[in-house]
Amino acid sequence: MNTVTDKAVRSRRALSGDVMQVFYRLLAVALLCAILATLSDVFLSANNILNVLRQTALLFLMASGLTLVILTAGLDLSVGANIALSACLAASVMKATGSPLLGVATGIGCGAMVGLANGVLVTALRIPSFIATYGMMWMLTGATYYYMAGDTIHGFPPAFRQLGSGYLLGVPTPVYVMLLFLLIGVLFAQRTIWGQQIYAIGANPVAAHLSGVPVERRLVLVYTVSGAMAGLASLIILARINSAQGDIGEDLTLPAIAAVLVGGTSLFGGSGTEVGTLIGALILTLVLNGMNLLQINSSWQPLATGLIILLAVWIDTRTRKIGE
């Protein structure tokens, strides 16, 4: 009984808190846009806005699966490396068979298998998630470089390329993919029992276990979903740049983590939303896009992303302390 009322109270509180969180973040978006529009003539050009939307879509797809992982108080550091391997495998399958469908299946399948392996390491071997996925990251990077041996695979079927560089009604295709998965993500997290169980695991794994949540199976699920989303993201990158190389996923993990954390998902699990992650992805894209427009050397980007992560987590810890 207690858990039911607790849950009801928590979800009501979480609701008003979530609304405020979203509000503050939209304010940050507006502020960033105002600053960038003032500093750069190009920012408001149709071309750049479409570019920002496309980048946001890509970042959101990577971050949406990761959000579920972080909701369980875990972390997936292998996202970028997973993207590299999935993209390279999908590219070579497409090159060999000429079938976009097989390519898509390979990309998502490879991503999901990697995610499944992460889930097994975390649950069956009980390795802390940040160490398991960190080790996975280096193994995937090694495997990708080994497989590609310095080669580049390029030139994919036009039908496949639509996925990354096509337009529908003047809007880039990835944006539609993003909206589709946003809808799925929100419905899954907020409206299904599995989604609620994921929140419960993050809030208190022991309590979740005692109230009958199959904790290990749900954990395997979130890592697999995170991997599958990385696989999907890899396809969009592949379709956009039309070539695959071993280093394709480099520098993608930090921004993805930053998007989730800036979006208000707590690193300590149990609170956060997919909508927040979308706004986080938008904020991060605006910052990185702005740095490009202001012609700041791209070497500053990992530094900025690192600082943003630290800032977001610091705010998270502060808020939690005040909450207690």
Add this chain to the structure above:
Amino acid sequence: MIAHKLNLDSGTIARVPGVAIVLGVLCVFFGVTSPGFTTPANIANILTQSTILLLLALPMTVIIMTEGLDLSAGAVLTFASIVLAITVVTTGSAALGLLAALTAGLGFGLANGLLIAVFDIPPFITTLGTLGIAQGLSLVVTDGQSVVGIPRSIEMFYSGTAAGIPLPVIIGALAYAATHVLLYHTRFGTYVFALGGNREALKVAGISVRGMLIRVYVFGGLMAGFAALLMTARLNSAHPTAGIGMEFDAIAAVAVGGTSFERGNGWLLGTLLGVIAVGVLRNGLNLLAVPSSAQVGCIGALVIIALFIDGLRGER
């Protein structure tokens, strides 16, 4: 409480065969498969090459014992190496260069420690953030280029010998001895065991947990500074990607060596054997002409096997 925690050492000693078996199997395997492996020159080579890793793995053991982690070690090593190279090239003084590298390492160690201890940010995310910052700084300072023109005075730290023993091996032995004394024969070391094992007891005893954590990460930063000296000397240059991923080898060595990620159960000799195991693995795979990209996978497999053995023995 603390004494009780220390008594767990008898439990960790039961792991001796684990690391030793892994190392033994690797040596026998490579001894049989690659003829050059057992030559004295190659063995000296393995020990020399392992020193840089040892300098990162020693503080990593201490950090992991406090239930922490340092993902920034490789990036800080890289940044310190660049700072060292630039200082040496502009001033010509090896001492100033080392001082600069140690300052850079100290700065990042202090930043890690403060963020973790004072701002309460979890270690893996703190050091992931500082990894990005150190990597970014390295790229910004060098504009992606190598720093070259390192004088002989630096190079000799890697290639020189004293009484026939390679200098890096001597530096590694000194670092190991110092960390051993620090961990097993000082109050600091006792508190480190308590930090991972029973933090509450430490608080109750009136010890500043924050101060301890800061010192632990500062130690890590300083050792990365020393490692930067050896790496710059070895490569005879500094490059903004040279040390990236070195922390993976260090964490792997600590894990293979039997230090647990969750209970503050650490074993320094295990780390030494773990470092040598990783060094033997890399060297042997090199002799077998396995590309370095595939070597990472082998090291990962080694860690998973080690953790699996841990799990089988019910150590968790």
